[in-house]
Amino acid sequence: MNKAKMSADKTVILVTGGSGLVGQAIKTVVEEETGVQNESWVFCGSKDGDLRDKGHTEALFEKHKPTHVIHLAAMVGGLFHNMAHNLDFFRENMAINDNVLHASYKYGVKKVVSCLSTCIFPDKTTYPIDETMVHNGPPHSSNYGYSYAKRMIDILNKGYHQQHGCTFTSVVPCNVFGPYDNFSLESSHVIPALVRRMDTAVANGDPTFTVMGSGKPLRQFIYSLDLARLFVWVLRNYHSVEPLILSVDEEDEVTISAVAEAIKKAHGYTGEIVYDTTKADGQYKKTASNKKLRSLYKDFQFTPFEKAMQETVDWFKQNKERARI
Ligand code: NAP
Ligand code: GFB
Numbered sequence: 243m244n245k246a247k248m249s250a251d252k253t254v255i256l257v258t259g260g261s262g263l264v265g266q267a268i269k270t271v272v273e274e275e276t277g278v279q280n281e282s283w284v285f286c287g288s289k290d291g292d293l294r295d296k297g298h299t300e301a302l303f304e305k306h307k308p309t310h311v312i313h314l315a316a317m318v319g320g321l322f323h324n325m326a327h328n329l330d331f332f333r334e335n336m337a338i339n340d341n342v343l344h345a346s347y348k349y350g351v352k353k354v355v356s357c358l359s360t361c362i363f364p365d366k367t368t369y370p371i372d373e374t375m376v377h378n379g380p381p382h383s384s385n386y387g388y389s390y391a392k393r394m395i396d397i398l399n400k401g402y403h404q405q406h407g408c409t410f411t412s413v414v415p416c417n418v419f420g421p422y423d424n425f426s427l428e429s430s431h432v433i434p435a436l437v438r439r440m441d442t443a444v445a446n447g448d449p450t451f452t453v454m455g456s457g458k459p460l461r462q463f464i465y466s467l468d469l470a471r472l473f474v475w476v477l478r479n480y481h482s483v484e485p486l487i488l489s490v491d492e493e494d495e496v497t498i499s500a501v502a503e504a505i506k507k508a509h510g511y512t513g514e515i516v517y518d519t520t521k522a523d524g525q526y527k528k529t530a531s532n533k534k535l536r537s538l539y540k541d542f543q544f545t546p547f548e549k550a551m552q553e554t555v556d557w558f559k560q561n562k563e564r565a566r567i
Contacts, residue, residue, distance in 0.1 A: 253281045255477065256306050258293060258342055259314030260285025264357070264415075266422035267470035268312065275474075284308070288315075294334055299341040303349045312473060313342050313356040316392075319429040321384055321524040322454075328387030335391035343398050347408055354410040355477055358396065358485055360417070360462070360530040362389035370492050370531035373414065373485045382525045396485055403483045413476055416489035416530055420466030420550065421557035425567045432498060433463065433551075436505045437558050438567060443511060450514045451506070454521035457499035462490050462530060465550035468542075475539060489530045490544050504548055508555035 259265045269285050284306050291298035293315050317327075317334040324331060339356070346354045363371045364379030376396055381389035395412055402408035419433040427435060436453065443451045472488045480486055496504075502515050535542070558565060 251280075251309070253310060254306060254308045255281060255283050255310045255312060256302070256308035257283065257285045257312045257314060258338075259287070259316060259357075261287030261289075262314060262318070263420060263423045263466050264314050264418060264469060264473070267420055267466035268473055270421075271467060271470040271474060286315075293341055294337040296341050296344075299345045300348070303345045303351075307349065308346075309352050310477060311342070311346050311351050311354040312477060313339075313346075313354055315342065316357070317388075318424070319388075320431040320435065321522060323429040324385035324388055325522065328385065330387070331385070332387035332391050335388060336394060339391065339395050339398065343395075343402060343410060346410065347402055347406060352409065353477065353481075354399075354408070355473065355480075356395045356399070356410070356412040358392045358412050358414040359388075360414055360487065360489060360528045361385055361525065362392045362414075363528060363530075365525065369527070369529045371487075371529060372531045373487055373534060376414075376485060384522065384524050399483050409481060409483070411476075411480065411483050412485045413473065414485050414487045414489075414530070415469055416462035416464050416487075416528075418464055418466050418469055420554050421561070422466070423554070423566075425558065425562075425565050427567075432461075433501060433505070433554070434558075436502055437509075437555055438562075440505055440509045440511055441555075441558060441562070443513060444509050448513055450516050451502075451511065452516055452518050453498065453502045454518050455498065455523040456519050457497060457502065457517050459498050459523050459525065460495050460527040460529065461498065461501070462492075462495045462528075463501070463547065463550075464488065464490050465545045465547075465553075468544050468550075472535070472539070472542065475542075480538065486534060486538075487530050487532055488535060489532045491532060492529055494544070494547065495527070495529055496547070504551045505555065507548070508552045
């Protein structure tokens with residue numbers, strides 16, 4: 243990891259959404275670093291201030307006076323939560339993003355790295371998706387609220403750069419999983435949902451395990467600790483306002499069925515996996531290219547999927563009393 247100091251002055255990095263899956267991964271990575279001086283990291287969750295509220299947001303910036311911001315805070319959820327709450331995803335994320343970026347401008351933050359998602363790209367598109375395609379057409383109907391709110395981050399970044407010279411940029415992760423994920427059955431993504439439900443199936447000795455949908459959709463999954471390493475690298479080394487996709491390679495794309503089989507192996511579950519095709523599949527695919535990332539950070543090594551999955555399952559089993567379920 244590049245340990246170049248970002249400046250001779252004190253650097254204060256505020257991580258909004260710091261209590262979540264990605265935020266806690268960044269905390270883990272930063273705490274493992276050695277030899278980096280003059281960087282102070284602050285990880286905030288909603289208990290430190292509701293970023294939908296402008297006053298709370300400015301109070302947080304007034305308290306910490308960050309020089310840099312990694313902006314992760316968002317209303318986040320899986321396919322079924324998005325389908326049921328598109329308006330909330332739009333309004334809450336629009337409010338959070340406008341407050342955080344305006345406070346960053348008002349408090350003279352030198353650099354902000356915000357977070358988009360590969361699920362916000364146009365539904366009707368050519369593949370692989372790349373960074374130039376964000377606004378080329380409507381997103382998938384299942385998560386239009388979240389998608390349009392996230393796209394507005396890119397619009398805001400360009401506006402603050404053009405009008406005020408701010409270095410506000412964004413990264414575009416594919417689907418993320420790992421320790422500290424949201425394992426709640428109501429709002430979780432597919433991997434934490436299956437990890438948690440299969441833990442119960444193992445405990446109960448259930449002979450079958452149900453996966454929602456057909457299992458045929460394709461996804462790219464990045465381990466949260468890998469994403470965290472890339473986030474810290476972007477903060478220190480990527481200075482363009484244009485979004486940067488942070489995804490595993492196209493050939494690492496897997497079906498939902500393959501994900502279920504990997505979780506079955508990690509749990510040591512011996513029952514049969516069955517599919518409930520009355521449930522939605524969501525987007526069939528959202529294959530993204532990481533060519534731009536690979537051109538900038540040539541030797542980055544992603545954690546093998548099975549190893550990352552085993553670590554995630556093990557973490558859940560050891561922490562289910564304190565995990566978000
Ligand atoms: P997460 O685990 O649900 O964490 C969300 C974070 O945002 C939490 O720290 C939460 O704080 C905070 N937050 C939510 N509402 C807030 C509010 N009103 N005020 C202040 N803080 C608030 O989500 P994640 O998976 O880490 O996502 C982090 C970022 O990555 C998000 O921007 C998300 O869109 C993006 N992303 C995620 C994925 C994925 O597959 N997970 C994929 C692509 C992009 P509390 O927990 O304290 O409420
Ligand atoms: O992670 P996920 O919920 O979201 O994955 P998306 C949904 C896929 O997993 C669908 C299948 O094909 C589901 O049919 N699936 C199977 C399940 N069993 C389950 C289960 O128990 N729970 C869930 N959640 N899915 C999201 C976007 O799309 O991607 C969000 O809606 C977000 O906005 C996220 O950006 C990264 O990958 O389909």
